[in-house]
Amino acid sequence: MSTAADVHFFPRLTIEQVEEGHELAPKFDEHGLMPCVTTAAATGEVLMLGYMNAEALKRTILTGEAHYYSRSRKTLWHKGATSRLVQKVVDLRIDDDQDAIWLRVEVAGDASCHVGYRSCFYRSIPTGDEGATGALRFEEHEKTFDPKAVYGDAPNPTIL
Amino acid sequence: MSTAADVHFFPRLTIEQVEEGHELAPKFDEHGLMPCVTTAAATGEVLMLGYMNAEALKRTILTGEAHYYSRSRKTLWHKGATSRLVQKVVDLRIDDDQDAIWLRVEVAGDASCHVGYRSCFYRSIPTGDEGATGALRFEEHEKTFDPKAVYGDAPNPTIL
Numbered sequence: 001m002s003t004a005a006d007v008h009f010f011p012r013l014t015i016e017q018v019e020e021g022h023e024l025a026p027k028f029d030e031h032g033l034m035p036c037v038t039t040a041a042a043t044g045e046v047l048m049l050g051y052m053n054a055e056a057l058k059r060t061i062l063t064g065e066a067h068y069y070s071r072s073r074k075t076l077w078h079k080g081a082t083s084r085l086v087q088k089v090v091d092l093r094i095d096d097d098q099d100a101i102w103l104r105v106e107v108a109g110d111a112s113c114h115v116g117y118r119s120c121f122y123r124s125i126p127t128g129d130e131g132a133t134g135a136l137r138f139e140e141h142e143k144t145f146d147p148k149a150v151y152g153d154a155p156n157p158t159i160l
Numbered sequence: 161m162s163t164a165a166d167v168h169f170f171p172r173l174t175i176e177q178v179e180e181g182h183e184l185a186p187k188f189d190e191h192g193l194m195p196c197v198t199t200a201a202a203t204g205e206v207l208m209l210g211y212m213n214a215e216a217l218k219r220t221i222l223t224g225e226a227h228y229y230s231r232s233r234k235t236l237w238h239k240g241a242t243s244r245l246v247q248k249v250v251d252l253r254i255d256d257d258q259d260a261i262w263l264r265v266e267v268a269g270d271a272s273c274h275v276g277y278r279s280c281f282y283r284s285i286p287t288g289d290e291g292a293t294g295a296l297r298f299e300e301h302e303k304t305f306d307p308k309a310v311y312g313d314a315p316n317p318t319i320l
Contacts, residue, residue, distance in 0.1 A: 156175055160172045
């Protein structure tokens with residue numbers, strides 16, 4: 001069985017190679033991370049924006065299940081290990097300059113947000129003068145699951 | 161007419177306020193930026209992942225047109241100012257801990273990528289052992305526009 005160590009990343013040599021080539025040559029930031037957009041394969045809804053380090057990207061490639069790096073817990077994070085809301089990868093994309101990932105996933109229960117909503121993006125900002133007041137609108141009105149029941153007393157990952 | 165200075169951000173006081181409240185209290189990173197996922201309103205396709213500073217977020221809110229911060233050019237970036245591929249915001253969302261934005265946009269010509277493709281995410285990584293070789297697959301086979309004709313000799317934003 002392959003391990004994460006077996007996944008090959010190419011060195012970044014030229015802009016043409018990175019943008020127009022067939023070689024996976026990802027660029028991680030100064031913290032060793034890249035952002036990952038995760039959408040629901042069925043609906044196109046953005047569920048979350050997470051971060052991957054090299055290990056998380058390699059494990060996602062090998063297993064077909066979303067792995068992230070948790071910035072609050074400072075550890076590799078197999079999404080769903082606690083909540084059982086595992087994200088099965090339907091499509092794994094990388095962007096033009098290879099510093100961002102897009103995952104299309106199927107997720108048990110169709111929920112991905114630690115607050116209990118389906119999507120982490122459950123609030124909108126109106127545009128125009130109304131938005132200028134800084135008032136948010138809720139776009140989801142009911143939680144999909146009870147975070148207390150799922151996560152118990154685990155520390156909240158939100159950092160002020 | 162309102163200006164960006166008039167857009168109000170609330171201070172971040174408690175996790176409950178940030179996650180469950182109606183107050184826009186965005187968190188920018190140590191570079192003053194937050195990631196922004198931009199999807200095509202019609203199809204749900206992820207077009208790009210950009211970054212916003214406070215000014216870009218405020219201008220996006222006020223004008224209903226996507227503004228970003230260009231990390232390569234180190235400047236506020238009204239998307240489409242050069243290419244005329246302006247992104248009209250249909251829905252502007254913020255995530256649970258208010259450190260990421262999701263824009264659903266309509267875009268002239270349905271193209272958003274500086275390389276000429278519709279989406280910046282025009283290549284996929286196969287999962288499993290095939291992906292372990294580091295070989296990318298093209299998911300878009302034709303460019304939507306000619307970047308040379310649109311951008312001329314402007315420097316390529318990709319950083320190796």
